Amino acid sequence: MRSERRSTPSKLTEAARPPEGQDPMKIIAVCGMGIGTSVLLKMNIEAALEELGVDAEVEAADISSARGAAASADLVMTSAELAPEIGEVDVPVVVVDNFVDQAEVTQKLAAELDH
Template sequence: MNVKCVCGSGLGSSLLLEMNVKSVLDKLGVEYDSVEHTNISSFSKNGVDYVVVGADVAPTLDFPKERMIVLLNILSKDELEQKLKETLKI
């Protein structure tokens, strides 16, 4: 499984998302091939299984909605864990 964390500009918030996604996936015992971060202008959906993104950026991202984890609060590990469980059907 390849996960891409995307932010609107720069790379700070997407790096934070990447660290949180790795932490939550490890906690849940979910194996993954890669979790990486990028900004929206550099995003490529090739080879990406899931995207983690803030609600502010999600509408502009060209990616299937059913494989997009959209967060209202990108700092909330609880919200991230809940939405990962829903999306991955854990």
């Protein structure tokens, strides 16, 4: 059974369901090297998006390319250790404590979409 969503959509929620012909929202999953843990986080974000019924593209990135990737993204998800290294970006940066915890990834993504 799905829970009810708030009636007032946020900027990200509106971006999550783009009008036909427009690009879906873009989420960047960031880890130190952009190979292992960011791919795992990417997969968990994709599963969370499916569960939430949100259309989005997810890209894995390493920390050195994260700031540039964030320029074309709607949201960045990363660890507490790497969040400060991303620096000032114009999109929300969501800290995930455990990249393999599907419930945490879903909860934090849902919270940001409803924000």
